[in-house]
Amino acid sequence: MKKTQASQKQSSSKQASPKKSSRKAAAATAAAAPDEQSITSVLHESRLFPPPEQFSSVARVKSLREYKKLRKRAEEDPEGFWSDVANELHWHKPWRKLLQWKAPFAKWFVGGKTNMSYNCLDRHVEGWRKTKAAIIWEGEPGEQRTLTYGQLHHEVQKFANVLLSLGVRSGDTVGIYMGMVPESAIAMLACTRIGAAHNVVFGGFSAEALRDRMNDSNAKLIVTQDAAWRRGTEVKLKDAVDRAMPECPMVKHVVVLRRTGTPVAMHPGRDHWWDQMMESVSGRCAAVPLDSEHPLYFLYTSGSTGKPKGIFHTLGGSMVWNHYTTRMVFDVRDDDIYWCTADIGWVTGHSYVIYGPLLNGITTLMYEGAPNWPEPDRFWDIIERHRVSIFYTAPTAIRAFMRWGEGHPRKHDLGSLRLLGTVGEPINPEAWIWYQQTIGGGNCPIVDTWWQTETGGIMIAPLPGATPTKPGSATLPLPGIMADVVRKDGTSCKPDEGGFLVVKHPWPAMLRTIFGDDERYRKTYWSNYKGWYFTGDGARRDRDGYFWIMGRVDDVVNVAGHRLGTAEIESSLVSHHDVAESAVVARPDELKGNALVAFVTLKSDKTPSDQLKETLRNHVGKEIGHIAKPDEIRFTDALPKTRSGKIMRRLLREIASTGTISGDVTTLEDFSALERLRDGEEE
Ligand code: WTA
Numbered sequence: 001m002k003k004t005q006a007s008q009k010q011s012s013s014k015q016a017s018p019k020k021s022s023r024k025a026a027a028a029t030a031a032a033a034p035d036e037q038s039i040t041s042v043l044h045e046s047r048l049f050p051p052p053e054q055f056s057s058v059a060r061v062k063s064l065r066e067y068k069k070l071r072k073r074a075e076e077d078p079e080g081f082w083s084d085v086a087n088e089l090h091w092h093k094p095w096r097k098l099l100q101w102k103a104p105f106a107k108w109f110v111g112g113k114t115n116m117s118y119n120c121l122d123r124h125v126e127g128w129r130k131t132k133a134a135i136i137w138e139g140e141p142g143e144q145r146t147l148t149y150g151q152l153h154h155e156v157q158k159f160a161n162v163l164l165s166l167g168v169r170s171g172d173t174v175g176i177y178m179g180m181v182p183e184s185a186i187a188m189l190a191c192t193r194i195g196a197a198h199n200v201v202f203g204g205f206s207a208e209a210l211r212d213r214m215n216d217s218n219a220k221l222i223v224t225q226d227a228a229w230r231r232g233t234e235v236k237l238k239d240a241v242d243r244a245m246p247e248c249p250m251v252k253h254v255v256v257l258r259r260t261g262t263p264v265a266m267h268p269g270r271d272h273w274w275d276q277m278m279e280s281v282s283g284r285c286a287a288v289p290l291d292s293e294h295p296l297y298f299l300y301t302s303g304s305t306g307k308p309k310g311i312f313h314t315l316g317g318s319m320v321w322n323h324y325t326t327r328m329v330f331d332v333r334d335d336d337i338y339w340c341t342a343d344i345g346w347v348t349g350h351s352y353v354i355y356g357p358l359l360n361g362i363t364t365l366m367y368e369g370a371p372n373w374p375e376p377d378r379f380w381d382i383i384e385r386h387r388v389s390i391f392y393t394a395p396t397a398i399r400a401f402m403r404w405g406e407g408h409p410r411k412h413d414l415g416s417l418r419l420l421g422t423v424g425e426p427i428n429p430e431a432w433i434w435y436q437q438t439i440g441g442g443n444c445p446i447v448d449t450w451w452q453t454e455t456g457g458i459m460i461a462p463l464p465g466a467t468p469t470k471p472g473s474a475t476l477p478l479p480g481i482m483a484d485v486v487r488k489d490g491t492s493c494k495p496d497e498g499g500f501l502v503v504k505h506p507w508p509a510m511l512r513t514i515f516g517d518d519e520r521y522r523k524t525y526w527s528n529y530k531g532w533y534f535t536g537d538g539a540r541r542d543r544d545g546y547f548w549i550m551g552r553v554d555d556v557v558n559v560a561g562h563r564l565g566t567a568e569i570e571s572s573l574v575s576h577h578d579v580a581e582s583a584v585v586a587r588p589d590e591l592k593g594n595a596l597v598a599f600v601t602l603k604s605d606k607t608p609s610d611q612l613k614e615t616l617r618n619h620v621g622k623e624i625g626h627i628a629k630p631d632e633i634r635f636t637d638a639l640p641k642t643r644s645g646k647i648m649r650r651l652l653r654e655i656a657s658t659g660t661i662s663g664d665v666t667t668l669e670d671f672s673a674l675e676r677l678r679d680g681e682e683e
Contacts, residue, residue, distance in 0.1 A: 037487040039498030039550060040562040041540045042569070042624045045429045049436070050468045051445050055418065059331050059465020067466045067479070074480040081480065082508070086320045089119045089359065092289035095316070099506065104526035104533075105513070106506040108317040109292040116296065116319050117160075117193035118287035120358035121153040133363045136337070136386060137182045140229035140369025147182055149361070152189075154283050159183075159190035161281035166253045166272070168221055170195030170288060173298065175219035175251070176344075177210055177237055179203045179228025180368045183257045183274065184344050185354050187223045188297075192315075193287050197295035199310075202345025203228050203235055204643045207243035209308075214248045216310050217298045217515060222248075223274075225257035226264045231370040238264040245270075292316030298515055299347055301453045302642070309524070310515030311347075311453045317508030318351075319359065321457040326356030328478060329447050329461045330390050330419060337416070339365040340392040341379070346644050347453040348423055352392060356457070371397060377408035380439075384412040391439070392421035392449075396581075396645035398431045403580035403603050406438050414439060419464055421447040424645055426549045428571035432471035450474035450549055452535065454525065456509025459483065460547050472571065473546045481507055483547065485539045490529050493540065498550055498565060501539040502532045538565050555649045557586035558594050559627055566649065569630070572623040573598060576616055578606040583639050583647045584630065587656040597656040598630035599639055608635035632656075 056062050061070065074081040079098050086095075086109060095112030124130070130150040137145045147155070168174060174196045178184040184200070191198040199217045201210050214222065224241050227234035238256055242265060245251065256264065257274040266273070296315045300308040326332055338357050342348035357364035365386060371379050379401075383391060401409070420440050427435075427448055436446055445464035451457060459481050460474040467475050477483040482505040485493045493499040503510075510533065514521040528534040538550040550556075550565025557564050566584045573582040581601040589595035600616065602608060613633040621629040640648045 037489065037499070038493060038563070039500075039538045039540075039553075039556055040564055041496055041498040041548070041550065042564060042628055044496075045470060045472050047429070047433075047471055048468050049445075049470070051462075051465050052443055055331075055445055056465040059463070060328065061331075061463045061466045063466050064468070067463055067476070070479040071477075075482070078480070082320070085324045086316075089319065089323060090114065090123050092118075095292060101506055103531045104522055106317075106510060107293050108314075108506075108508045109320070112292040112316055113289040114292060114316055114319065115193065115287040115290055116315060116355065117156060117189045119319060119323075120189060120192075120355065121149060121156060122287060124149045124361045125153045129361050132334075132361070134358060135182050135185060136363060136365045137180075138365070138367050138382060138386075139181075140232070140367075140373055145182060152182075152186070155182075155186045155278075156189040156193060157285040158278050158281050158283050159186050160193040160285040162255065162274075162277040163190055163196060163221065164194060164285070165277070165281060166221055166255070168194065168196050170290070171295070172196045172221075173217045173219045173295075174198050175210070175214045175217070175222040176200040177203060177205075177222055177224045177241060178257070178344070179225065179230070179235065179237070179259070180343060180366050181225065181228070181257065181259060182366065183223075183225070185366070188344070188350075188354055189358075192296065193285060195288050195290045195294055197297055199298040199300070200345055200350070201300070202343060202643055203237055204230075204345070207240040210240060211244040211247050213298075213300045213308065213310075214244065214251055216300070216308075218250055219248070220250060221253045221255065222251055223255045223257070225259040225274075227260040227262045229260060229369050231373050234260050234262055236262065236264075242267075290315055293512075297350065299350065299453055309517075309520065311511045312513050312515045313456050313509065314512050317510070318456050319355070321507065321509030322351045322356040323359040325458040325461075325478065326352065326360050328463055329449060329458050330356075330392070330421065331464050332357070332360050332362045332390065334362065336362050336389045337365060337386055338362050338390040338392075339367070339383070339386075339388045340421075341367065341371070341394070341397065342392075342423075343644075347456070348392075351457050352423075371400070372404070375408070376401075376404040377411055380409045380412040380414060383414055383417065387416040389416050390419045390421070391417055392423065394424040394645050395422055395427040395431055396425060396641065396647075398422065398427065398435050399574070399581045401439075402431060402434050403601070405604065406434075409438055414441065417441075417444050419447065420444045421449055423449045423451070423458075425647075426551060426567040426571070427472060428567075428574045429471035430571070430575045436471075445469065448472075448474045450537075450547065454511045454535075455503075455507070456511065459503070459507070470542075470546060473542070473548050475546050477547070481505075485541050485547070486529065486532075490532075495543045496540055498538055498540040498563075500528070500553060501535045501537040501547070501549070502529055503535065504532045506533075555585075557584065557596060559586070559592070559596060562627060564628060569596070569598070569620060569624065569628045572620045572628070573600060573616060573630075575623065576619045578602055578612065579616070580604075581639060583649055583652055585649050585653040585656050587653070589631070592631075595631035596628070597632045597634065597652075599634050599636050599652055601636060601639060 093113035095109035097110040100107040134149045134152045135147045294315045340352045449458045449461040451459045462475040485499040551567035569584045586594040
């Protein structure tokens with residue numbers, strides 16, 4: 001019998017009712033006009049959800065008091081604190097010095113030797129976890145595979161030998177251009193086993209993007225597959241590699257996994273089939289003890305301007321931070337089936353699909369395809385069938401689920417879930433509540449996790465058994481993270497005053513540099529505030545010290561002298577029941593200096609009309625205040641997004657201001673969405 005979880009679970013929240021929003025029309029206009037120093041915050045959300053008791057009672061950290069104790073210890077006794085955390089893992093040689101900090105360059109666990117693959121695999125295989133599922137995989141067409149820790153260990157050793165046989169050595173770079181198949185995890189782990197840095201390029205990127213990333217990181221070998229399944233069609237990865245190769249002189253070999261069986265051209269001497277290579281190598285390859293500061297991976301992020309940045313992470317710090325944050329934020333336990341929906345092409349896929357879960361010896365689920373294939377209930381179907389207990393996804397996905405309607409999750413028993421997470425963007429309170437109620441049945445803590453490719457792992461997030469949550473807030477920094485919101489001059493903002501999010505002390509997983517460009521590294525992250533890391537995000541802290549991320553400061557709009565974070569206005573629009581998603585940008589206006597343009601996607605059963613435009617403008621006026629009322633509303637059936645789901649406001653700004661696009665669109669997910677917007681076509 002199928003039960004919907006909403007009826008199984010009781011809301012355990014004592015202080016909050018999801019219906020009762022006490023969102024206040026905020027004091028944007030009443031507040032003292034901010035100078036250029038800070039950002040005006042207009043959205044106030046005061047619902048508070050304490051951790052469910054049955055969750056807290058068995059959690060690692062059970063109360064805010066315990067969290068504060070940990071935080072104090074991390075600040076007062078970093079040596080002791082970090083030694084305890086790092087010593088949960090295996091070190092082939094202990095470190096001499098915890099941190100060497102010559103701003104802006106940090107080294108952690110100096111002199112220590114360790115190995116990521118050893119810690120993810122060998123450590124578990126020596127004990128009972130040898131027969132435990134490490135990876136449960138589901139292909140888009142429906143195939144299923146489970147790899148135990150023992151099997152994964154075996155495959156990784158073999159593939160490490162394949163890499164060695166093709167001339168890859170410690171310190172080399174290996175490109176990985178694959179979809180979500182277990183072999184992409186095997187390839188990553190094999191690299192770490194022999195000390196090669198991996199550079200994973202998202203399988204949806206073009207041949208040109210692949211070429212640039214391979215050349216910039218000096219990759220010697222590429223691991224790919226014939227094609228990947230996505231929404232029932234094949235994404236031809238090997239073809240793209242072939243197109244990139246003529247301009248990748250450093251790449252000597254390509255290893256090709258057969259996934260879909262589509263015919264591909266194989267270049268003799270250069271291209272090798274995965275299965276054939278695996279047949280001829282031994283199943284033993286010892287993990288090499290590597291220096292703590294040995295390269296672990298490169299991952300390229302597109303900045304709003306300029307060429308992509310090769311974010312460079314090293315071994316010891318990333319490993320410790322992935323291990324620690326997965327343990328703390330997801331409070332993982334041995335019987336969890338953990339599912340993070342990110343693609344391995346993003347940092348979330350690195351830290352929280354592969355490394356964090358495997359370091360902790362838990363079972364991580366990988367799904368190959370789209371959330372709406374063959375039907376929009378695919379995710380809920382997967383959760384029900386695999387009894388997923390921890391689910392971690394992005395706000396953009398949650399808003400898509402809302403748009404598709406709650407009939408889809410309602411068809412499934414989601415009662416196995418005990419914890420939900422989000423990452424990637426500010427989650428608007430409406431989506432948070434929907435997630436909590438419709439997916440979590442009112443009974444799962446939600447961990448809204450703030451972090452970046454650059455930070456290597458989660459920085460600000462609730463500890464689910466300890467931190468009362470507020471919809472839309474990433475809550476408090478993890479113990480060991482000294483985050484603050486500051487003005488332009490570096491002084492700390494007052495409660496609820498918007499400013500710039502900084503981290504005032506290095507942390508183990510911070511990027512070490514932008515590969516090949518120390519100057520850009522210095523300029524991008526360390527030039528605004530001496531000795532502090534500038535995140536590029538706007539934020540405020542409320543009276544409880546909770547952090548509210550207001551979006552990238554590049555996206556801040558200036559209206560009538562107020563600098564407003566777009567995320568807050570968007571959140572207000574999405575709180576209207578007809579709206580699925582929105583993006584707000586400013587365009588120059590002769591009269592006002594700036595006019596606000598809101599691009600709005602409606603829920604699938606709603607129809608656009610002029611009357612609705614007016615209603616939405618008034619809705620924002622009522623929710624936030626006159627100041628934030630969009631001057632123009634444009635309905636659209638899709639917003640231009642990066643492939644990781646972030647709205648590309650830069651493009652919308654161009655469309656709103658000039659009606660055309662001249663900038664770089666290589667990271668865009670769905671070009672047709674943009675074309676339609678540019679042509680002024682509305683739904
Ligand atoms: C945004 C993803 C609000 C933020 C791990 C950050 C968030 C950028 C959150 C990094 C969150 C990420 N709340 N905003 N919980 N998580 N962001 O490098 O602007 O793809 O700077 O890393 O995403 O994106 P990236």
